[in-house]
Amino acid sequence: MADIRTADVDDLLKVLAMMDDPDAIFSLLEDLFTVREIRETSQRLVVARLLAAGKSYAAIEAETGASATTIARVSKCLSYGAGGYGKALAILDEA
Numbered sequence: 001m002a003d004i005r006t007a008d009v010d011d012l013l014k015v016l017a018m019m020d021d022p023d024a025i026f027s028l029l030e031d032l033f034t035v036r037e038i039r040e041t042s043q044r045l046v047v048a049r050l051l052a053a054g055k056s057y058a059a060i061e062a063e064t065g066a067s068a069t070t071i072a073r074v075s076k077c078l079s080y081g082a083g084g085y086g087k088a089l090a091i092l093d094e095a
Helices: 007-018 022-032 035-052 057-064 068-080 084-094
Strands: none
Touching: 007 022, 035 057, 035 068, 035 084, 057 068, 068 084
16 A cells, blocks of 8 residues: 555645544545545444444444445454554544
């Protein structure tokens, strides 16, 4: 994934990091992504939270509607990814 980290991506990261108003961030997401992309992305975070809580794939699929493929992808990232889900879940746990 190192090849995706370009100056353009860094600009997006700077914008997201500097925004502290959830409504402004949501407005940006609405402009950047389709409704489906926003829903699917947020669903992955829910899947990560449920996996971290020890829920089974079947229970997660029933609760979220996520496919087994999506659940497996999130599980793989939780175990072998860059740690982004873990950091996101820690933020949610603090909130």
